[in-house]
Amino acid sequence: MMLEIKNVHKTFDGKEILKGIDLNVEKGDVVAILGPSGSGKTTFLRCLNFLERADQGTINFDGEQVDLKTARKRQIADIRQKTAFVFQNYNLFQNKTVLQNVTLGLTAARHMNKEEAKQKAIKALEKVGMADRLDSYPSQLPGGQQQRVAIARGLATDPEIIYFDEPTSALDPELIGEVLSVMRQLAEEGMTMLVVTHEMEFARSVSRKILFLEGGKAIETGPTQEFFQNPKTDRAREFVNRILSSREE
Amino acid sequence: MDDHLWEVLLDAFPRLLGYGLRVTIPLTLLSFTLAIIIAVIVALIQYANIKVLRQICRFYIWVVRGTPLLVQLYLIFYGLPNIGIVLNAFPCAVLVFGINEAAYMAESVRGALESVSKGQVEAGQCVGMNYLQIMWHIVLPQAFRVAFPALSNSMISMTKETSLAATITVMEMFRQAQVINGRVYESLGLYTEVALIYLMFCTILTALQHFGERKLGAYGQTAPAPGFFGRLFGSRKAGGAV
Numbered sequence: 428m429m430l431e432i433k434n435v436h437k438t439f440d441g442k443e444i445l446k447g448i449d450l451n452v453e454k455g456d457v458v459a460i461l462g463p464s465g466s467g468k469t470t471f472l473r474c475l476n477f478l479e480r481a482d483q484g485t486i487n488f489d490g491e492q493v494d495l496k497t498a499r500k501r502q503i504a505d506i507r508q509k510t511a512f513v514f515q516n517y518n519l520f521q522n523k524t525v526l527q528n529v530t531l532g533l534t535a536a537r538h539m540n541k542e543e544a545k546q547k548a549i550k551a552l553e554k555v556g557m558a559d560r561l562d563s564y565p566s567q568l569p570g571g572q573q574q575r576v577a578i579a580r581g582l583a584t585d586p587e588i589i590y591f592d593e594p595t596s597a598l599d600p601e602l603i604g605e606v607l608s609v610m611r612q613l614a615e616e617g618m619t620m621l622v623v624t625h626e627m628e629f630a631r632s633v634s635r636k637i638l639f640l641e642g643g644k645a646i647e648t649g650p651t652q653e654f655f656q657n658p659k660t661d662r663a664r665e666f667v668n669r670i671l672s673s674r675e676e
Numbered sequence: 677m678d679d680h681l682w683e684v685l686l687d688a689f690p691r692l693l694g695y696g697l698r699v700t701i702p703l704t705l706l707s708f709t710l711a712i713i714i715a716v717i718v719a720l721i722q723y724a725n726i727k728v729l730r731q732i733c734r735f736y737i738w739v740v741r742g743t744p745l746l747v748q749l750y751l752i753f754y755g756l757p758n759i760g761i762v763l764n765a766f767p768c769a770v771l772v773f774g775i776n777e778a779a780y781m782a783e784s785v786r787g788a789l790e791s792v793s794k795g796q797v798e799a800g801q802c803v804g805m806n807y808l809q810i811m812w813h814i815v816l817p818q819a820f821r822v823a824f825p826a827l828s829n830s831m832i833s834m835t836k837e838t839s840l841a842a843t844i845t846v847m848e849m850f851r852q853a854q855v856i857n858g859r860v861y862e863s864l865g866l867y868t869e870v871a872l873i874y875l876m877f878c879t880i881l882t883a884l885q886h887f888g889e890r891k892l893g894a895y896g897q898t899a900p901a902p903g904f905f906g907r908l909f910g911s912r913k914a915g916g917a918v
Contacts, residue, residue: 512802518795563896
């Protein structure tokens with residue numbers, strides 16, 4: 428088991444957002460985290476990378492056990508070195524070019540020399556089809572391209588897992604495809620991914636596992652095919668039916 | 677206009693300009709340097725939300741912005757000697773101008789720091805950068821660009837405010853105009869002349885601000901900053917280059 432997440436709890440302003448979530452992730456797994464809005468999907472993902480401090484819970488990464496509530500700086504840094512995070516709003520560094528956005532994590536955080544970092548960054552940008560815009564600034568790019576650069580920024584650091592937090596939710600419909608196809612390609616190459624998404628087609632065809640959250644609880648966890656064809660719980664069945672019917676309208 | 681007045685004004689010009697260059701401008705530059713150091717520290721303390729220090733900073737801004745500059749000058753220069761603290765006029769002026777303007781500038785800098793989206797900070801954390809690296813590479817460069825117009829504004833205000841140093845015996849440009857006037861009684865002419873020299877200084881600063889904003893650019897945005905004359909005579913827009 429590459430990643431073992433246990434009993435994640437989180438409360439915001441007295442409101443319990445996560446009520447004990449467990450998840451196991453194998454190397455090469457693509458897990459889609461589904462659920463209605465407000466179900467805690469994003470909070471769950473953010474807790475895993477310490478963007479939010481969970482109130483309780485543990486994470487076991489490659490056999491190294493870390494408490495999500497009390498983790499020290501060193502442990503947080505270790506985990507962040509092994510992971511990448513792709514945000515809904517891309518969050519590219521506005522004062523840096525495309526190339527610099529990707530190299531910064533290598534030169535500043537990993538002390539790689541400039542030339543080596545540049546080669547690595549270009550490789551990552553080629554992978555997402557953005558190597559022809561090295562000197563552009565984020566504000567000059569449409570959303571889909573910004574998100575691809577953000578994915579390259581993560582890829583360049585050789586993560587063991589990439590967390591995607593609704594990576595296509597801020598995009599115009601016609602720009603969603605290019606981002607999903609990059610993610611699909613990564614999945615095919617065996618990248619381990621945790622994806623919070625509303626893209627059912629993507630979840631169904633790319634993910635291997637589904638984590639279905641509602642009201643801060645994991646209602647259903649299981650193989651993708653089973654979830655869509657034969658949901659075990661009423662909640663999940665309702666969710667799947669609603670999604671499918673709304674798409675047929 | 678009679679010949680006597682012309683003679684007085686021509687005679688006074690090099691002397692006034694000389695005091696302007698030798699006293700007013702150094703006074704402005706030293707005060708501004710002190711102010712920006714204080715302002716950045718105060719802004720960073722608030723941005724990083726350091727508990728007790730943050731309260732102290734808010735208190736400092738509250739007091740300094742809430743009392744007149746002239747009163748502050750008198751308090752420090754004429755008041756403090758009563759408890760044995762005697763400062764020379766020039767350093768006293770630098771200190772008061774610096775501390776005073778810093779309170780305003782700290783707010784501009786804090787606003788600029790907060791204008792950098794939280795998401796970029798989180799992205800920096802996620803690629804493994806530490807707090808100082810994120811501040812240095814991401815937040816400060818963007819904040820500086822946002823704060824630049826407001827800081828330029830402060831510098832222009834300060835140039836004119838240094839004339840208040842005349843009231844605590846600093847022999848700067850305005851004080852020199854008063855001295856000459858005491859001899860020749862040409863108030864209208866002399867004070868107009870000194871006003872024009874201040875205007876000249878501020879015009880140069882405005883041009884420098886314009887040049888600086890051009891130089892700083894706007895990361896990949898093509899909209900041109902308003903031209904120099906557009907800035908001089910056009911409508912005021914705070915932070916036009918953002």
